[in-house]
Amino acid sequence: MDTAVSTADPRDITIIGGGPTGLFAAFYAGMRGMSARIVDSMPELGGQLAALYPEKYIYDVGGIPQILARDLAARCIEQGLQFGADVRLEEQIDELIREPDGSFTLTTNRGRYPTKAVIIAAGKGAFAPRVLECAGYERLLGRGVTHHVKDPAHYEGKRVLIVGGGDSAVDWALNLKDRTRRLILIHRREGFRAHAHSMRLVEEAVRAGQLELLTHREVREIHGEDRVTAVTIFDNRTDVDTHLEVDAVLALIGFKPDLGPISRWGLELERHAIRVDAHMQTSIPGVFAAGDVCTYDGKLELIATGFAEACIAVNYAVHYIDPKARVNPGHSTNLKVFKDREDEVVPVGD
Numbered sequence: 180m181d182t183a184v185s186t187a188d189p190r191d192i193t194i195i196g197g198g199p200t201g202l203f204a205a206f207y208a209g210m211r212g213m214s215a216r217i218v219d220s221m222p223e224l225g226g227q228l229a230a231l232y233p234e235k236y237i238y239d240v241g242g243i244p245q246i247l248a249r250d251l252a253a254r255c256i257e258q259g260l261q262f263g264a265d266v267r268l269e270e271q272i273d274e275l276i277r278e279p280d281g282s283f284t285l286t287t288n289r290g291r292y293p294t295k296a297v298i299i300a301a302g303k304g305a306f307a308p309r310v311l312e313c314a315g316y317e318r319l320l321g322r323g324v325t326h327h328v329k330d331p332a333h334y335e336g337k338r339v340l341i342v343g344g345g346d347s348a349v350d351w352a353l354n355l356k357d358r359t360r361r362l363i364l365i366h367r368r369e370g371f372r373a374h375a376h377s378m379r380l381v382e383e384a385v386r387a388g389q390l391e392l393l394t395h396r397e398v399r400e401i402h403g404e405d406r407v408t409a410v411t412i413f414d415n416r417t418d419v420d421t422h423l424e425v426d427a428v429l430a431l432i433g434f435k436p437d438l439g440p441i442s443r444w445g446l447e448l449e450r451h452a453i454r455v456d457a458h459m460q461t462s463i464p465g466v467f468a469a470g471d472v473c474t475y476d477g478k479l480e481l482i483a484t485g486f487a488e489a490c491i492a493v494n495y496a497v498h499y500i501d502p503k504a505r506v507n508p509g510h511s512t513n514l515k516v517f518k519d520r521e522d523e524v525v526p527v528g529d
């Protein structure tokens with residue numbers, strides 16, 4: 180038996196995913212007097228807000244006219260953990276076992292988590308990087324080819340090719356431009372997905388001779404025995420090849436949704452999403468879903484709808500756990516849990 184895998188204390192609600200929806204579910208569970216646990220494969224809470232676009236502004240969260248994604252993540256974390264939710268990060272979920280009494284055990288690579296109900300708020304799932312489908316990619320992955328930059332210092336004085344037209348490719352091009360001996364950014368079309376402001380910085384870097392920018396270019400082959408030594412790119416309008424000697428290829432071409440083991444749990448799925456009813460209940464009683472991971476007629480993938488779906492999921496999870504419990508808790512302004520706290524606050528000036 181793997182001694183690293185231990186059984187944790189049971190919780191009422193286990194939430195898979197620590198993004199804004201999962202964190203709001205943790206808050207709401209606490210507000211309803213439920214104990215909660217969040218399990219996430221990422222090293223930090225915040226989901227896509229923290230991992231994918233921390234520097235982007237968000238304008239469509241109620242009551243907050245404008246906020247940086249990383250600041251919204253911080254607020255969600257503060258709100259979400261106030262009732263003491265247990266947090267397990269960097270754990271890959273595996274099985275969901277339905278126990279005879281209607282409760283569940285969620286297993287991960289590091290633990291077994293008994294729980295009375297489950298809310299899946301896994302966003303787009305684990306982020307599986309898109310891969311370049313060209314000769315040499317698989318063979319040289321980790322030997323000069325990468326889809327994830329860990330340490331920019333690694334590229335000091337090197338000749339580097341970056342592939343992609345999104346914020347990842349452009350941000351890393353801007354980050355590495357002062358370190359590399361030669362830096363080339365290629366993209367398969369004219370238009371870029373990256374921030375307009377970043378593209379202005381790219382233009383400046385090109386003018387300053389720090390970066391070579393080639394559009395309508397794709398990778399045909401990556402060369403090298405033990406490590407990358409060169410790459411053949413082609414112009415997708417003319418099919419003309421160009422040979423470039425490089426030490427590294429950074430394929431920063433985005434991510435694709437991957438539900439991983441969740442897709443094997445027997446839940447009703449629709450494309451890459453989990454089908455839920457109006458109670459956010461999946462096809463397995465006691466298992467709910469909220470946020471980008473779920474779908475229903477009229478679904479919108481927005482943080483605002485994720486918050487609302489988290490409330491619905493928690494309230495019906497509470498009802499699943501205790502059928503006598505009311506679904507609707509009423510308004511937070513009237514709840515005892517907050518009233519007690521207000522009573523503890525010493526008025527200013529006392």
Ligand code: NAP
Pocket residue numbers: 231232233234235309310311312342343344345346347348350367368370371372397431432433434
């Ligand atoms: P992305 O926005 O999906 O961009 C991927 C890029 O790779 C696209 O330009 C795409 O081309 C290109 N591409 C995809 N498949 C390709 C292939 N097989 N061959 C060649 N090119 C290919 O991915 P990302 O840049 O990783 O960003 C992911 C998300 O995180 C985005 O929402 C992004 O805004 C966000 N993010 C934000 C920041 C920030 O705020 N600073 C930083 C990083 C990421 P097409 O354009 O032609 O499809």
